Amino acid sequence: xxxxKQINEKxxxxxxxxxxxEEVIDLVAKKGVKKVAQQVDVxxxxxxxxxxxxxxxxxxxxxxxxxxIGGGSCRLNDVPAYxxxxxxxxxxxxxxxxxxxxxxxxxxxxxxxxGGHVIQELVAGKDVRLEASSYGTDxxxxxxxxxxxxxxxxxxxxxxNVRNCYQNYNVAVNLSDRTIYTYMGMLKPRLGxxxxxxxxxxxxxxKDPFYKTIGIGTRIFLGGGIxxxxxxxxxxxxxxxxxxxxxxxxxxxxxxxxxxLKEMKPDWLVGVSxxxxxxxxxxxxxxxxxxxxxDILRYAAARDEDIYTQIVDYSQDYxxxxxxxxxxxxxxxxxxxxxxxxxxxxxxxxxxxxxxALKICQELKSWIKKGEFLLTEKLxxxxxxxxxxxxxxxxxxxxxxxxxxxVL
Amino acid sequence: MINKRIVxxxxxxxxxxxxxxxxxxxxxxxxxxxxxxxxxxQEGLMVMELSGKAENYDKGIEYLKxxxxxxxxxxxxxxxxxxxxxxxxxxxPVCPVAAxxxxxxxxKVLFHPKKCxxxxxxxxxxxxxxxxxxx
Numbered sequence: 001x002x003x004x005k006q007i008n009e010k011x012x013x014x015x016x017x018x019x020x021x022e023e024v025i026d027l028v029a030k031k032g033v034k035k036v037a038q039q040v041d042v043x044x045x046x047x048x049x050x051x052x053x054x055x056x057x058x059x060x061x062x063x064x065x066x067x068x069i070g071g072g073s074c075r076l077n078d079v080p081a082y083x084x085x086x087x088x089x090x091x092x093x094x095x096x097x098x099x100x101x102x103x104x105x106x107x108x109x110x111x112x113x114x115g116g117h118v119i120q121e122l123v124a125g126k127d128v129r130l131e132a133s134s135y136g137t138d139x140x141x142x143x144x145x146x147x148x149x150x151x152x153x154x155x156x157x158x159x160x161n162v163r164n165c166y167q168n169y170n171v172a173v174n175l176s177d178r179t180i181y182t183y184m185g186m187l188k189p190r191l192g193x194x195x196x197x198x199x200x201x202x203x204x205x206x207k208d209p210f211y212k213t214i215g216i217g218t219r220i221f222l223g224g225g226i227x228x229x230x231x232x233x234x235x236x237x238x239x240x241x242x243x244x245x246x247x248x249x250x251x252x253x254x255x256x257x258x259x260x261l262k263e264m265k266p267d268w269l270v271g272v273s274x275x276x277x278x279x280x281x282x283x284x285x286x287x288x289x290x291x292x293x294x295d296i297l298r299y300a301a302a303r304d305e306d307i308y309t310q311i312v313d314y315s316q317d318y319x320x321x322x323x324x325x326x327x328x329x330x331x332x333x334x335x336x337x338x339x340x341x342x343x344x345x346x347x348x349x350x351x352x353x354x355x356x357a358l359k360i361c362q363e364l365k366s367w368i369k370k371g372e373f374l375l376t377e378k379l380x381x382x383x384x385x386x387x388x389x390x391x392x393x394x395x396x397x398x399x400x401x402x403x404x405x406x407v408l
Numbered sequence: 409m410i411n412k413r414i415v416x417x418x419x420x421x422x423x424x425x426x427x428x429x430x431x432x433x434x435x436x437x438x439x440x441x442x443x444x445x446x447x448x449x450q451e452g453l454m455v456m457e458l459s460g461k462a463e464n465y466d467k468g469i470e471y472l473k474x475x476x477x478x479x480x481x482x483x484x485x486x487x488x489x490x491x492x493x494x495x496x497x498x499x500x501p502v503c504p505v506a507a508x509x510x511x512x513x514x515x516k517v518l519f520h521p522k523k524c525x526x527x528x529x530x531x532x533x534x535x536x537x538x539x540x541x542x543x
Binding site for chain 2: 048049050108110112185186188192193194195270271272273274275280282335337347348349350351352353354355356358
């Protein structure tokens with residue numbers, strides 16, 4: 001029908017037809033897949049939610065005299081960063097906490113500040129306190145460093161998230177008799193509430209369920225700037241059960257993404273505190289789906305009612321690795337605000353912001369219309385549903401005392 | 409009849425006095441305590457629903473003021489920091505009085521301060537801490 005090259009030519013000429021993932025639904029309902037596929041070149045998708053496997057690496061520049069932070073320790077606003085790299089390369093993870101944070105000692109812990117918040121402040125252009133200490137070498141004699149640092153003065157500041165953009169997610173409930181605090185939010189006892197986390201009909205991987213267009217090398221909207229898909233995300237699990245429409249019925253594909261943090265915006269990278277759980281980072285991601293054929297459009301036009309997910313108990317089943325599902329619901333049901341679980345009416349809440357996801361779709365649409373964002377061919381495919389690629393649990397093998405002695 | 413939700417701040421010298429009792433005894437007012445934090449020799453805070461005849465209600469409020477109790481209307485106490493709210497909606501099922509609800513069309517979270525009873529359940533569960541308690 002059309003190629004990415006042809007779409008890019010239209011983008012450059014300002015003649016491209018782009019619609020958001022929300023707009024395409026109505027269009028297809030009114031005109032049908034065939035007609036819309038002829039007219040529409042690109043569908044923009046988006047999602048904005050907490051994505052814990054996010055973080056950023058920095059090259060902070062060499063001090064005078066030099067310090068080798070690698071092998072030492074380092075903190076940004078008291079939040080420890082990973083220092084197992086070369087002299088002044090550090091990686092700050094979204095879930096990192098200051099050493100003196102009480103965590104869950106006073107339960108449920110508030111987790112007011114951590115890696116996600118530092119990343120947001122850096123992106124907002126705020127100065128951050130850097131403290132590092134190391135052991136000193138002949139070539140890197142300095143042992144201590146304390147300085148204010150700003151993102152604009154760093155050599156590199158790169159967002160590198162190993163797992164983002166989950167294709168579908170569980171609905172979390174609590175069957176126990178006490179309130180529990182999870183990464184899916186506070187869950188009231190005896191099915192007091194049901195929390196879900198997906199942009200559903202706007203979400204990138206749900207709109208390209210077989211990864212026909214999204215792959216390694218795909219240019220994306222990332223945190224308000226430009227990023228790329230660099231690999232499949234960790235825990236990528238394309239082989240889960242799918243509905244007849246091809247859409248996974250449980251958490252499935254994921255993306256590893258990268259992009260220049262200096263070009264991103266604090267509206268789209270937001271540090272969050274999850275009561276009783278920890279800190280995280282809300283990441284805004286948008287992907288433009290090129291409509292290369294009718295199938296791709298049909299998938300891109302999936303509606304909330306076409307996308308199903310599983311209800312999972314987070315008091316026993318999830319922590320104990322049981323795969324029991326308490327039932328299946330679609331996102332249209334979830335968005336009505338109440339679902340039925342075990343015969344009980346349960347109010348629902350979303351952790352993923354639909355209004356922000358929609359704004360990403362619109363923003364990406366405007367970039368493409370203005371000719372500021374060209375589409376990319378994927379360089380390699382993500383592991384597909386037929387690949388046999390799966391997400392395995394840890395196989396624990398006890399270590400006997402004798403073996404420990406041998407290692408020593 | 410009048411029915412209002414108010415926040416009372418007691419200076420430390422008043423916390424050991426039975427002031428609320430007087431509202432019933434002398435002014436024939438009904439009260440329902442929604443929240444109270446009273447520690448001896450420290451400032452006390454009480455959130456209550458107060459109802460009764462308009463004339464009595466005014467007299468009761470006058471009495472409280474004359475004792476040195478500071479009074480605020482409740483809706484001012486929980487506020488949303490609009491810059492921080494991402495409109496995710498995780499607060500919605502937690503609110504016991506539907507002061508937080510989803511606007512179905514835009515899916516934005518609406519906050520109705522008039523319905524809010526300042527239970528504070530939304531404050532700590534908000535991932536961006538957009539719901540704030542103001543004294």
